[in-house]
Amino acid sequence: MDFALSPRAHELREQMWDFMRTQIFPAEPVWHEFLRRHGDHAYPPIMEDLKRMARRRGLWNLFLPRLSGLSNVEYAAIAEVSGWSPVIAPEAINCQAPDSGNIEILDLFATPEQRETWLEPLLDGDIRSAFAMTEPDVASSDATNLTTSIVRDGDHYVVNGRKWYISGALDERCQVFIVVGVTDPHAEPHRRQSMILVPRDTPGVEIERSLPLFGYQSQHGHGEIVFRDVRVPTSNLIAGEGDGFHIAQARLGPGRIHHAMRAIGMAERALALMVDRAKSRVAFGHHLSDYANVQDLIAQSRIEIDQARLLVLDAAWKIDRFGAKGALSEIAAIKIAAPAMATRVIDRAIEVFGGAGVSDDTPLAYFYAWARVLRIVDGPDAVHRRTIARLEMRRPAPFVG
Numbered sequence: 001m002d003f004a005l006s007p008r009a010h011e012l013r014e015q016m017w018d019f020m021r022t023q024i025f026p027a028e029p030v031w032h033e034f035l036r037r038h039g040d041h042a043y044p045p046i047m048e049d050l051k052r053m054a055r056r057r058g059l060w061n062l063f064l065p066r067l068s069g070l071s072n073v074e075y076a077a078i079a080e081v082s083g084w085s086p087v088i089a090p091e092a093i094n095c096q097a098p099d100s101g102n103i104e105i106l107d108l109f110a111t112p113e114q115r116e117t118w119l120e121p122l123l124d125g126d127i128r129s130a131f132a133m134t135e136p137d138v139a140s141s142d143a144t145n146l147t148t149s150i151v152r153d154g155d156h157y158v159v160n161g162r163k164w165y166i167s168g169a170l171d172e173r174c175q176v177f178i179v180v181g182v183t184d185p186h187a188e189p190h191r192r193q194s195m196i197l198v199p200r201d202t203p204g205v206e207i208e209r210s211l212p213l214f215g216y217q218s219q220h221g222h223g224e225i226v227f228r229d230v231r232v233p234t235s236n237l238i239a240g241e242g243d244g245f246h247i248a249q250a251r252l253g254p255g256r257i258h259h260a261m262r263a264i265g266m267a268e269r270a271l272a273l274m275v276d277r278a279k280s281r282v283a284f285g286h287h288l289s290d291y292a293n294v295q296d297l298i299a300q301s302r303i304e305i306d307q308a309r310l311l312v313l314d315a316a317w318k319i320d321r322f323g324a325k326g327a328l329s330e331i332a333a334i335k336i337a338a339p340a341m342a343t344r345v346i347d348r349a350i351e352v353f354g355g356a357g358v359s360d361d362t363p364l365a366y367f368y369a370w371a372r373v374l375r376i377v378d379g380p381d382a383v384h385r386r387t388i389a390r391l392e393m394r395r396p397a398p399f400v401g
Contacts, residue, residue: 003313009074015057016081016093023053024085024092028363031088040217041170041210050092051125059093061123063100063258064107072254072316076261080309083265086370087219090262094123098131098167101255102178105195105247109239118176118197130168132198132225133180133248135161141383143245144189148181148227150196157183157196157237159204159230163223165377170210170221175200179227180248183241193244197236204230214369252378253324256331260312260338263374264305266367267345271301273362274349281352288352297348308334308341329391332384339374340381346371 005013027046034044054060062068063075070078082089090096099122106119121127138145148161161181168174176199183194198205206228210221239247275298278289288294315330324331346368350357357364375381 001314001317003073003317005074005077009070009077012059012062012070012074013077013081016059016078019054019057019059019092020081020084020089023050024089027088028085035219041172041219041221043171043173043219047088047091050088051094054093060125061094061103063095063254064103064123066107067123071320072257073313073320076257076313076316079258079261080265080268083262084269086262086266086367094125095258097255097258099129100258101251102129102131104254105178105238105251108250109243109247111235113235114197114238121175127176128168128171128174128220130166130174130177130223131180132163132166132169132177134163134165136164136224137162141379143180143193143248146180146182146193148179149185150179150181150183150194152183152234153231155234156231157234159196159198159227159232161227163225163227165211166223166225167218167377168220169207169223169225171219174220177205177225178238180244183244187242190245191242193248194241195238195244195247196232197238198227198230198232202230202232204228213373216366216369250324253319253327253331256335256378257312257316257319259374259378260308260315260334263338263342263371264309264312266371267301267305267308267342270342270346270349270364270367271298271305273364274298274301274352277349277352294352297352301345301348304341305345308338311337329388332387332391335378335384336375336381336388339371342371343368343375 027050030046031044035042062070062078065071068075079095082093082095103119103122106114110119122129133143133146134140135146135148138147140146148159148163151158159179159181166177176197179196179198180193181196182192184192204227206226208224208226210217210223213222278294278298279287281288312334315327315334318327318330346364350364350368353362353364356362359365
């Protein structure tokens with residue numbers, strides 16, 4: 001098992017760090033000031049500047065092996081760096097969720113027409129997209145519960161249902177939704193669902209509101225969307241009827257590597273801030289870094305970050321060699337471990353910062369909110385623990401007794 005980067009991957013990571021220091025971190029206050037002046041879901045023009053610079057540096061679509069030539073292990077190193085500025089950096093290099101996952105779906109399953117209409121503009125960064133699965137009235141962690149209907153009517157499908165926490169929906173650049181719904185309620189549970197492309201401007205699509213995350217509104221928004229008798233051509237179906245569950249499973253493996261490594265990047269930035277604060281802040285006649293309890297917070301954070309990183313790299317290595325199906329337990333484990341670790345590390349940094357840690361003067365409060373949300377998105381921790389337990393109970397032990 002080897003996590004060493006190739007010379008090209010090492011060069012890209014160094015390029016990413018230079019891009020972060022010279023462009024991304026200086027852009028953060030500009031980004032936030034624009035949103036303060038123009039509204040939560042306005043689009044700061046500086047992003048287009050960052051995207052142009054990223055493309056010139058070769059930092060573009062690196063998550064997609066077909067285009068980047070990188071393995072999951074190699075891209076993981078770059079995803080971690082982008083996690084130091086998780087709002088701006090992933091989009092600047094066109095590796096942001098949910099577009100990266102939607103691009104993977106279309107790259108694997110789209111027809112030539114779908115590729116031309118939607119995949120190519122997404123790869124070029126000209127549009128955004130959303131993945132509409134979660135519903136407010138059912139436990140959507142069990143996809144067999146979904147109630148949104150996709151019913152064929154001649155050469156069209158008619159979509160009816162309500163979705164919520166649909167990331168990216170409030171951004172006007174979001175031009176298409178991949179909607180998950182039921183095409184055959186009488187099929188066996190994992191053949192009931194299908195995925196269909198619904199353009200944003202289709203009659204009957206209504207974005208009712210943007211849902212906050214712990215009071216935070218993201219620039220792209222998390223929409224509650226109603227689909228009322230939405231008619232789209234049958235050619236908008238992705239793959240075939242009943243293939244929705246299979247497509248979703250293909251999407252989630254590498255995507256969880258991306259989320260986990262960005263969470264590690266957030267934790268690393270939180271630790272760096274914690275150390276800097278401890279070395280510069282004086283209380284009771286000593287720097288905070290002189291106190292054993294603060295040193296414990298720093299040391300424990302370093303241990304947990306490094307443990308989580310090795311777990312994620314192990315999962316990425318197994319996906320590279322055996323595919324997502326060969327790393328089911330490891331993928332579930334990192335989905336639990338990385339956000340939980342990040343939540344703990346960020347909480348320790350907040351403790352060292354005191355009131356400043358829960359203000360908007362540092363990124364810690366937002367980081368904490370987002371790390372906690374990551375324990376819900378793409379399936380809550382409880383579902384992944386259930387997966388790991390089931391796989392573990394099937395594993396033969398070398399000795400019992």
